[in-house]
Amino acid sequence: MKQVEDAEILEKFYNEKTRNEAFNLLINKYQQKIYWHIRRLVIDHDDTDDLVQDVFIKVWKNLEKFRNDSQLYTWIYRIATNESITFLNKKKNQNNIPLDEVSTALSETLTASSYFNGDKVQMKLQQALLILPDKQRLVFNMKYYDDMKYEEISAVLGTSVGALKASFHIAVKKIEEYMLKDDITF
Structure with a gap:
């Protein structure tokens, strides 16, 4: 399948009639990259799936405001990065878990994961x-x-x-x- 350029995705998105098609193109183009970007940060597959969904919801809600002063993938990566960091900070702050214990817990999740081969x-x-x-x-x-x-x-x-x-x-x-x-x- 031919890779669609960001400019074409944005053009379709700004047209009310092709907005859903544009968003599907955007997801097809970036979902896997965003998944692995987040997965390497939060480790857990289920948490990653939730965060990917949250990221694309934010992208959908804010794409109209995208100013084109950066590349589209850079903007999406920034959203994914911020969502991941927010998630990790919440995880660290839950029950006042020390940072080294969070790393240990993530390491145990990685070891036990059926998704890691x-x-x-x-x-x-x-x-x-x-x-x-x-x-x-x-x-x-x-x-x-x-x-x-x-x-x-x-x-x-x-x-x-x-x-x-x-x-x-x-x-x-x-x-x-x-x-x-x-x-x-x-």
Whole structure:
């Protein structure tokens, strides 16, 4: 199936007669990317599904206000990122759970998940990511998994390219240390 350009999706969305078609095109184009972006942050499949739905509801409600001063996917990623961070913060604040216990709980969810089918090295990498602060994990995921350029990440997170490069570098070092801790070799 041919990939539809964002400009065409927006043009169809602004026309009342083709609005639903446009939204279906948008979901087809971005749902999987957004799912994996969120999934790498919140780990749990069911939570991710709920958040993806919330993200696209927000996109639907606010797409008319989209100013076209950024790329559409950047805008959607920003919404997905904010929803994920809000969700994680709520999870941390529920019952006053300390940050390290949230990471442990997410790691246990990952280990028990029937949706995770990775090998030992992949599991160790995912666990290493969970020890990172949210911002470093987010930057690492966007750069490593989503293959986004620093300028694109900057547009999503509203952070300077230099700060993003530093966050990514620190995240990589922490991941390397974690992976080498138990003699996991690549």
